[in-house]
Amino acid sequence: MLTVRKLVLIIGAIFSITLFLIKTSTTGSSSKPSLLRPNRNPHSAKADDALQSEVEKILESANRPLRHADEFDSLRAHLEYLFPYEGAASTKFPAYIWQTWKYTPAMGEFDERFRITEASWTEKHPDYIHEVRWLSCVHPK
16 A cells, blocks of 8 residues: 555655756766866866866875876775875874873882883883873872
């Protein structure tokens, strides 16, 4: 039996499929290689050209020529080309190790058996900034 709910679902599905078919039939493929989506609105061509030139400036500043997406084997290879990762040495944000203990090593209450464990983080990771903080919520003032 056809209920109102089923009828609304069927009409909604037909409407969605129609919109999808109209949308896919109006979008044409662009013959010009571009990193951007094809123009769907002829009035936005100027904005897309400005964005394209901005992308080209970024690529030129990175000393890499602009290459078409079809030249890459996979999306991962294309993204690696567009956004190279220079590693931890080039990052501006320093690497930190933050530890939280009940007491800091500077406090007299810090247990001696934990000093080797706490110090091993600094020894094993010399390039990192190692900070030990104490849990102030454990010690109400």
